[in-house]
Amino acid sequence: MSxxxxxxxxxxLNKSFGxxxxxxxxxxxxxxxxxxxxxxxxxxxxxxxxxxxxxxxxNESGKIYLEGNKIDxxxxxxxxxxxxxxxxxxxxxxxxxxxxxxxxxxxxxxVKKMARDEAIRIGKELLGKVGLSDKADxxxxxxxxxxxxxxxxxxxxxxxxxxxxxxxPTSGLDPELVGEVLEVMKALAQEGMTMVIVxxxxxxxxxxxxxxxxxxxxxxIEVGAPDQIFENAMEERTKEFLSKxx
Amino acid sequence: MTFWELFIETMPGYKDAVxxxxxxxxxxxxxxxxxGLFFAFLKVSKFKxxxxxxxxxxxxxxxxxxxxxxxxxxxxxxxxxxxxxxxSGGIALGIHNGAYIxxxxxxxxxxxDRGQSEAARSLGMSYPLxxxxxxxxxxxxxxxxxxxxxxxxxxxxxxxxxxxxxQDLFNRAQRIQSATGLAMESYIIVGIYYLLxxxxxxxxxSRIERYLSKSERGLx
Numbered sequence: 001m002s003x004x005x006x007x008x009x010x011x012x013l014n015k016s017f018g019x020x021x022x023x024x025x026x027x028x029x030x031x032x033x034x035x036x037x038x039x040x041x042x043x044x045x046x047x048x049x050x051x052x053x054x055x056x057x058x059n060e061s062g063k064i065y066l067e068g069n070k071i072d073x074x075x076x077x078x079x080x081x082x083x084x085x086x087x088x089x090x091x092x093x094x095x096x097x098x099x100x101x102x103x104x105x106x107x108x109x110x111v112k113k114m115a116r117d118e119a120i121r122i123g124k125e126l127l128g129k130v131g132l133s134d135k136a137d138x139x140x141x142x143x144x145x146x147x148x149x150x151x152x153x154x155x156x157x158x159x160x161x162x163x164x165x166x167x168x169p170t171s172g173l174d175p176e177l178v179g180e181v182l183e184v185m186k187a188l189a190q191e192g193m194t195m196v197i198v199x200x201x202x203x204x205x206x207x208x209x210x211x212x213x214x215x216x217x218x219x220x221i222e223v224g225a226p227d228q229i230f231e232n233a234m235e236e237r238t239k240e241f242l243s244k245x246x
Numbered sequence: 247m248t249f250w251e252l253f254i255e256t257m258p259g260y261k262d263a264v265x266x267x268x269x270x271x272x273x274x275x276x277x278x279x280x281x282g283l284f285f286a287f288l289k290v291s292k293f294k295x296x297x298x299x300x301x302x303x304x305x306x307x308x309x310x311x312x313x314x315x316x317x318x319x320x321x322x323x324x325x326x327x328x329x330x331x332x333x334s335g336g337i338a339l340g341i342h343n344g345a346y347i348x349x350x351x352x353x354x355x356x357x358x359d360r361g362q363s364e365a366a367r368s369l370g371m372s373y374p375l376x377x378x379x380x381x382x383x384x385x386x387x388x389x390x391x392x393x394x395x396x397x398x399x400x401x402x403x404x405x406x407x408x409x410x411x412x413q414d415l416f417n418r419a420q421r422i423q424s425a426t427g428l429a430m431e432s433y434i435i436v437g438i439y440y441l442l443x444x445x446x447x448x449x450x451x452s453r454i455e456r457y458l459s460k461s462e463r464g465l466x
Contacts, residue, residue, distance in 0.1 A: 056364055083370030093365035097383050107369035110379060152365075159369055 005031045007163055007194045008053060013062035015048055022048045024218040033192040037205040040215035041241060046198045050165050053196065054085040067162060083111060086156030090168040092148040094140040100151050101136040104158045126154035130184050146177030150184055164188065166197040202246055206230055214238045249431050256422055256435065263418035264439060270336045270414060271404045275397060277340025282347025289352040300348065307345035313406045315342055320410040335407035343400045350396060354389040355381060387458045394451030398444050415439050
């Protein structure tokens with residue numbers, strides 16, 4: 001049953017913004033518990049690819065399968081689909097009018113109709129996991145960027161998703177705060193969470209990724225194990241990109 | 247008769263006029279808020295037809311004088327339905343202010359970072375739920391200062407209902423003037439009443455503003 005192990009399958013995906021063709025015939029495959037890191041220059045389409053996977057952007061052509069089911073954005077209830085794909089954003093996007101705990105329990109209560117006590121219990125557990133147990137009743141503005149991003153991760157996890165998508169989770173952070181967020185993500189990977197990560201943290205990619213996907217101008221140029229990509233890239237363009245960022 | 251004598255003498259009679267002005271302004275603002283929120287939703291909708299409908303409403307209402315709208319609802323409508331002075335005036339004020347309030351709400355809704363609704367949608371929240379729980383609570387806070395401003399304008403504009411014979415502050419002033427012949431004194435006195443009401447309203451709005459901004463600053 002190896003087919004069932006594929007949690008995300010993207011086939012021949014195309015996406016344009018107006019006349020800008022951002023994704024060109026992109027294929028991507030992510031198996032259960034795998035961590036796939038998307039790398040590439042800005043404008044290469046990696047964030048757009050991530051946003052297509054949970055349908056924040058709707059692709060023009062191509063197919064997206066999640067957990068074996070083909071998702072049709074016109075027919076399927078995308079809210080249900082998104083419940084199963086947690087997303088973490090570059091700018092955290094915490095809800096400023098809610099406390100940390102309220103941020104976390106909002107969707108479980110409103111969407112899953114979970115009992116408040118149960119949601120809070122899960123919320124406490126998750127805050128413990130991201131090391132912010134003492135911040136439950138604080139408003140997001142009082143937290144550092146790293147703390148906010150860890151709350152955002154806890155908020156996404158509270159919906160108990162099958163897949164976690166990270167869109168440059170550390171790009172908006174001061175350098176000294178990057179580590180604490182990467183630690184949480186590493187722990188998550190070790191627990192077997194299926195993750196797709198867009199990042200510029202090459203050291204992290206190398207350590208945590210099962211596969212690294214290099215995109216350039218909307219195309220997948222190369223896919224491989226981190227060691228292979230970072231040390232022995234087949235494609236000239238990959239080498240060139242890595243020589244600039246490493 | 248001196249200014250002060252007139253002021254003191256007319257004070258008891260002004261009580262009902264103050265109440266009438268407050269009542270018709272409140273009615274107008276309640277209607278205006280409902281209409282405003284409704285058309286703001288149409289304006290931020292992705293459906294072009296709904297945007298268009300909202301644009302037509304706002305263009306017509308903002309493009310015609312309030313006094314014309316009041317007269318249409320009172321004198322014009324009387325052949326079909328007699329709403330009476332209070333309802334005609336209050337509804338006209340509501341329809342008029344609704345157009346401005348719609349633009350205030352639209353602006354405040356659109357000022358909320360897209361990341362907020364994206365985060366909510368990514369958690370599986372539907373569009374209406376995202377609006378109600380995430381976008382609107384933040385947008386309403388941002389709308390308070392311009393709304394307060396619009397409330398003050400509405401309060402002062404309510405004086406136009408005097409021209410359909412509704413016995414509000416301004417109507418009262420006109421009567422006092424014609425009874426006493428003291429034009430300057432009569433209108434300065436009514437100006438003072440309006441000013442006092444505006445000050446009270448500003449105070450209430452600033453308190454609400456302060457109360458609501460607390461949590462967003464993280465002070466609660």
